[in-house]
Amino acid sequence: MAHVEPAHLVELALGNATPSEADTEALRHVDECARCRDELGVLTRLVTAARTAQLVDLPTAPPERVWRRISGDLSPEPNTPGPPPRIRDRRRRALLALLALATALGVAVALRCLRERSRVVRGGVAP
Ligand SMILES: [Zn+2]
DSSP, X not given: OOOOOHHHHHHHHHTOSOOOHHHHHHXXXXXXXXXXXXXXXXXXXXXXXHHTOOGGXXXXXXXXXXXXXXXXXXXXXSXXXXXXXXXXXXHHHHHHHHHHHHHHHHHHHHHXXXXXXXXXXXXXXXX
16 A cells, blocks of 8 residues: 555544544554654654643733833834734634644645655655
């Protein structure tokens, strides 16, 4: 069997779909193939990290007093600008977390595709 397609590895890592015959065959291949096993491991860790991320893990603006002190150190003017607005809406913050997850997954799949392409361009597909 050829290596498991990157999109299929992502589906396996997400574990959302009802297992199919193709999944069983892919997992059998993953058991025997170190390369696919490593890539599924990376994707699974990425999905786990994204699913366990807390809202407190999201980047936020520094507290007002810290911002004032930094601004004061950088600018001698008395009318220093205030900090950037905080994202107070929990749903917006959760949406940002989901966007970060989608971006991370997209990057992982793109890296895998680029790696595959570079192997083919160099004159052959690795076993
Ligand atoms: Zn493989």
